[in-house]
Structures are given as C-alpha cells and as structure tokens.
Amino acid sequence: MKPNPEQSAKHQLIQLYPLPHDHDQAAHAALYLSTLDGVSAQAHGDTPCISVHYRLPECRLLWIEDHLKQAGFHLDESILSKIKRALAHYCEDIACSNLDIPEHNIKNRDVYVKVWDNHPHGDHDETPEELRRYL
Secondary structure, eight states: OOOOHHHHEEEEEEEBOOOSOOTHHHHHHHHHHHTSTTOEEEEOTTSSEEEEEEETTTOOHHHHHHHHHHTTOOBOOOHHHHHHHHHHHHHHHHHHHHHTSOOOOOSOTHHHHHHHHHSOOSOOOOSOHHHHHHO
16 A cells, blocks of 8 residues: 555754854754755754654655755754664655555455465365264
C-alpha cells in the first residue's frame, strides 16, 4: 500500500548555534528557508530554533541543512543535535526508498487459495478412510 500524502509530510526542528546571542538569527534563517520551494519555516521565539515543514521526496532535511550552511548560518554541533539529525536523515532515506517500492496486487487472493488447496501442505492424512474408522 502506498503511503498517503500525510505520511510524506515532515516537520523538523533545526537548532542553530546559540552564539552570538542574536535573537534575530532564527528569524533570518526562517525567512531564508521560506524562500525555498516546498519549504515553510518559522522561528521559535527567543530560542535559536527553526520549525520546518516540507514533503518527501521533494525536500529532505539534509538538503535544507546544506542550504542553511551555504547561506552562512551555523547549525548546533552538539553531540545530541548531531545524533538527532543523523537519525532524521536515516529515517528520511528509508521513507524515500519505501516510496520507490511498487505496490503489490493483493486484491486477487483467490489465486493463492486455489494454489493452497491443490498443494500438499502437510495436513493430509494418507491413511485410507476404512482404516481411519477402526483406529
């Protein structure tokens, strides 16, 4: 079964490097990301954090992060942020590869039932009927 469009919609929080203490840094980054096709972003108040919405496979978090770095923004490089980003990248890779798998035809199950009925599958008793009554 193909995933529905809601499953391909992604929401991520991107942590920017907290220094310098410029509160407009997140607002500028969100404004920059909003100019990219398929990406909507907004800053999170006084924290150096951006809320990003996008759809797979058109956009990916790695692509968004690369655009931020090329524009001169610095991402939070703490070990926890790196782990979160690596996990998000891995999950998006799996989700995109699953979108490439063709849908299986499971509507016609009668074929499998007929094959099962005609195939010896271990629950047949080879004992003749007249001997089964006496045992």
